[in-house]
Amino acid sequence: MVGTLDWTPAAERPDLLADPVAAAAGGVADAEVAPIDPALADTAAFCAHYDVPLEASANCVIVAAKRGGEVTYAACMVLATGRADVNGTVRKHLGARKASFAPMDEATSLTGMEYGGITPVGLPAGWPILVDEAVAAAPHVVIGSGLRASKLLVPGKALAALPGAEVIALAQ
Template sequence: MVGSLDWTAAGGAGDLLAPPVAAAVGAVADARAAEIDPGLADTAAFCEHYGVPMEASANCVVVAAKRGGETTYAACMVLATDRADVNGVVRKHLGARKVSFAPMDDATSRTGMEYGGITPVGLPAGWPILVDEAVAAAPEVVIGSGLRRSKLLVPGKALAALPGAQVIALAQR
């Protein structure tokens, strides 16, 4: 297992998952969940405290893409060691004029998840999920659970198999 956490099958850990995540996690092969200190939910503090290598952790960022007066939302998954190329790759891939990180209030209200715990599992139907190829290739990665007080551990290929997922070269390294 990854880090010093007590991982358990995510399907039986509904109390550790935000409602939309609990409803969707059954479709994610080999997903496991673990409780954490919510004060340590941010990636760097989490990885240091629980002994999880940064390259075994992936971040989910919600972006707002604008074109012709319309705003659409998407999620981007990159390893914690990388940054999503939002203004280049993401903007072009989504066919947007402008892409920015979604404001916290928008991201949390639209996903039903807590800021700092947003995950691609259980996102609204129709949202593109852009998964960096390094995340998709990872044997397993730690991601958010929808709540700040827990994390999920999933195979990278399970993220690539989510509805709406597209594997692309997304990261700036």
């Protein structure tokens, strides 16, 4: 297992998942969940406290892409050791004139998840999920659970198999 957490199959602990994540987690092969201290949900603090290597942790950022007055949203998954190239790769891939991180209040209200726990599992239907090649190739990555009080452990290939997922070279 990864880190010092007590991992349990996600299907056995829906109480540790945000509602949209719990509804979708059954479709994620080998997903496991572990409770954490919500004050340690941010990546650096989480990894340090629970002995999870940064390269075994992946972040999900919500991007707002704009073109011709229309706004579309997408999720980007990158390892904690990298950053999503929002203004270059992501913007071009989405065919947008402008792309930026979605404001926190928009990201949380649209996803039904807590800030610091947003995950690609259970996102609104039709949202593209851009998964960096390194995330897809990882044997397992720790990601958000939709809540700050827990984390999911999933195979990288399971993220690449999510509805709307595309594997691309995303990180800078």
